[in-house]
Amino acid sequence: MKKEHNIKIFILLFFVSVILSFGTVSAAYNTINGSNFDDIQNTIDSSNSGDTILLGNKTYYSNTNSNINLNSNNIIIKGQSSSSKAILDGSGSQTQIMVIRGNNVRLENLIFRNAKTNIFGGAISTSSANLNIVNCDFINNNALNGGAIYSTANLNIFGATFTNNRAINGGAIYSSSGLTIDKSTFFNNHASSNGGGIYTSSKTSIKGNSKFNSNSAHKGAAIFSKKNSLTIAKTVKFNKNKASIGLSTSLVNKVVQYGKTKLKVKVNGYNNNIKIGGDVPIWADNYKSVKINGKTAKKYVVKPGTKFKLYVNGKAINTKFKSKTGSYVDINTYPTYEWKDFTFTATFNGGGIFNKSTTKFKFSARIANTDVYNMDKNKKSKRYYPYRKDKLQIKLSNGKIITKTIGQYASDNAYLLGAEKVPSNLRKFLWGYSGVADVNQSSISKQTLKILVSSSLKSKSSGAKGLLTPEKKLRAIQSWVGDNCVYLYEVPGGLIPPAGGAEVLKRINNKSIKNDTNCVGFSNLFVSLARTAGLPVSYINIPGHMIVAAYSIKNGKWYGVIIEPQTSSGNVYPNQDSFYQKGPMDIVWDSNGNKIIYYGIESVFGGDRTLDGVNYYSGLPIPLWDYQRLLDYSNYYNFAYNPNNVYKYVLCDVLYVY
Known part of the structure; x- marks a missing residue:
């Protein structure tokens, strides 16, 4: 009787397992057949959650200039091993390699190289809830922002290398939603604007024996941190990273004094560069939010008296920084009644830990109107004096026009002003004819x-x-x-x-x-x-x-x-x-x-x-x-x-x- 009972239980369990087998799919290992991005895409499209896609150690190219889209969750894509990686090559032909929208994705033992795009993320653009990158290399990738990776989701990177990647912001990585980097290397990445290695506007942690060598940018040679928490471990190394000094030129609020344009040359880098050892690798909008080895970072201050050159319409003027916030330079550039263009070029020669820094500021100016008044300046002198009011217009490069009214006592020649107001079709009535007019x-x-x-x-x-x-x-x-x-x-x-x-x-x-x-x-x-x-x-x-x-x-x-x-x-x-x-x-x-x-x-x-x-x-x-x-x-x-x-x-x- 007992034996019969056991047989019934066995039969019941068998049928239950059969029924359950119809409702679940076991994780699978899917191998790619082929050598282009379309072959990888076809395999991804036929994969299920939990699958692993094996790329071996082959090199894959885009045959249609299309990228790889990964929308599935819980997918692993990996190469053969850390010493024999699969290569995804964008061929430098306006190809973005991968767009990831699926959650909990892992990339391992892969090389992303030669991606080039005029959008965000040369090798990878991700909005995945959790993207993990392990033992991957990113080489020679270019994009608008995020030369290698553009991430708007949580991004974890372990054991990766980033070499020769380029972008406007974030030469290697642009992150806006949580970034953790461990035991990774950033070498010779460049941003024309901010963050040669990393541009981050989210909470960021860099730890392990990560290294930043020879990266460059206008601001933040290795890292640009925008108003966020940045934590850097003591074991992280920075060497030979070079940024500009953060030099910029702008006109002060009281833009003009009579007879001269007053230019303010402001050094933005004074309060935002952070020095680590012999390097100045970090720019932080809020340096107090940066912790290095558990301590608040110290800002780097360029010493007053440091020389720079200012060029006004090509004419050089030597000057020095006068304070921690900038330098004021008075230039005799009073404009005419026609639009006159001005170009101010400020140059800091650099050297040591800084690159040569050059910035330009352009605007146009003119006197839009001049009114002359007869005023009794001093009754004892028993005469009137001319007082002129000039309406000065300054047109910035963005088209915005600033109007200033400038008034002062003038010479008697001010009485002869007025021709500048005459419209062009009446100018012929101002001509002179010797012996007649x-x-x-x-x-x-x-x-x-x-x-x-x-x-x-x-x-x-x-x-x-x-x-x-x-x-x-x-x-x-x-x-x-x-x-x-x-x-x-x-x-x-x-x-x-x-x-x-x-x-x-x-x-x-x-x-x-x-x-x-x-x-x-x-x-x-x-x-x-x-x-x-x-x-x-x-x-x-x-x-x-x-x-x-x-x-x-x-x-x-x-x-x-x-x-x-x-x-x-x-x-x-x-x-x-x-x-x-x-x-x-x-x-x-x-x-x-x-x-x-x-x-x-x-x-x-x-x-x-x-x-x-x-x-x-x-x-x-x-x-x-x-x-x-x-x-x-x-x-x-x-x-x-x-x-x-x-x-x-x-x-x-x-x-x-x-």
């Missing part, structure tokens, strides 16, 4: 200054106070010309010959010479003075007469106005029988015997002209076209005044001269 001629320049600045606050012709606008300049010049020139149409023997601006001024200043001139002389003098003051002015020739057209600014826009240079008050309305030496006029009789007085074109700044362009005299509106309409229609309605209040509008051709 004597722009910037010595006597003309001196007289322009006298007109615009008062020699005495009590003087009748005191310069305008406050902001010196184009309108104020034009008013002052018109007033002075009209007050000082005497109109003479004829002289014995014929018409008075035309005179240039400088000649007319000579007649005015020389008491032994009559200051007689005609409309051409008036216009030449006005144009000479106005253009010297930086104002665009042109000539207009109407039948039998010459006047000028000036440009001014209203509500931020340039507009043309008609000016009669021969009048100081703007409008002249003489009596019927008056014949003034000043003021344009001609007297004729019409067919009915009426005496008609033709008037020159009035000044836009004189009389009672309203904003709608209509001038009122004796209660009657007299249309006045502005200069822009003259250019558009090439004609002008001059008007005739009759003592009996009979007005005629005579259509005259207008000749635009220059």
